[in-house]
Amino acid sequence: MEDRTSLYSLRKTIGILGLALPILLLVTHQDLLASMSHYYYTAGSVFFILILSAFGLILINYKGYPKKEGELLSDRFITTAAGICILITVLIPTKSEKSLGTLFFTGSPYLFGHESNGFLGAVHLLSAGLFLFLLGYMSFFKFVLNHQASESRNRLFKRSGIIVWASVGTLVMIFALEAILGINFDTIIPAYTFWIEWVALYAFAVAWLVKGRIHLDLEKMIKTFHTEKSMNKH
Known part of the structure; x- marks a missing residue:
């Protein structure tokens, strides 16, 4: 029972951090940038580094359920791989160029910041994309294995996985078109990467x-609130 409660807590922590990250980045820096990764070079780097590092450490320590017969990959393998990918994403940040907005930490060395369009940039993009892909896989294939879960919950898990994969696929397609056509889609939809x-x-x-x-x-919480409200009336 204690292990199951711990699993629930870890899942909720990941979810809450995921919801909070983009809001905290915008509130802290108050300027829309080309991608969330560009906030590494702003005051929002505090939240960017802390939250993504927390993602990585939690996922690496997430055991999940034991691998069942016939399953290709275990929960532990998927989340550990995703955790490593997001830690690489933090350690090897995106290039500081083409941010669309104001960056605070440019012109001088800042942590592991760089202006490379080559190897370092490719490693960052690949690790970030693989991180999202693996969490999409977790949602689509793993979360639905609980036979006690309702059909509506399983549909939500599958749709979440599809949305994550579609987002990654859309970014890959746009990046490829930009490279082939030599255009910048940010001139059409500013900060499209951030929104996706x-x-x-x-x-x-x-x-x-x-x-x-x-x-x-x-x-x-709602039940407690109504109980306390009822007691205060009396």
Whole structure:
């Protein structure tokens, strides 16, 4: 029972952090940038580094359920791989160029910041994309294995996974078109990467919150509120 409670807590923590990240970045820096990764070079770096590092450490320590017969990958393998990917994303940040907005920490070395369009930039993009893909996989294939879960919950998990994958696929397609056609889609839809990342982040955050049974906590809070309100009347 204690292990299950711990799993629920870890899932809710991941979900809450996912919901909070883009809001905290915008509130802290108060300027829309090309991607969430560009906030590494702003005052929002505090939240960017802390939250993504927390993602990584929690996922690496997330055991999940034991691998069942016939399953290709275990929960532990998927979340550990995702955790490593997001830690790489933090350690090797995106290039500081083409941010669309004001950056605070440019012109001088800042942590592991760089202006490279080559190897470092590719590693950052690949690790970030793989992180999202694996969490989409977790939602679509793993969260639905609980036979006691309702069909509506399983539909939500699958849709969340599809949204995450669609977001990653859309970014890959746009990046490819930009490279082939030599255009910048930010001139058409400013900060399109940021908005697509937000959609993907919220899709998997909602899935993890539901898997962590956040609704039971909300029901308990509402029940407690009504009980206290009733007692105060008397």
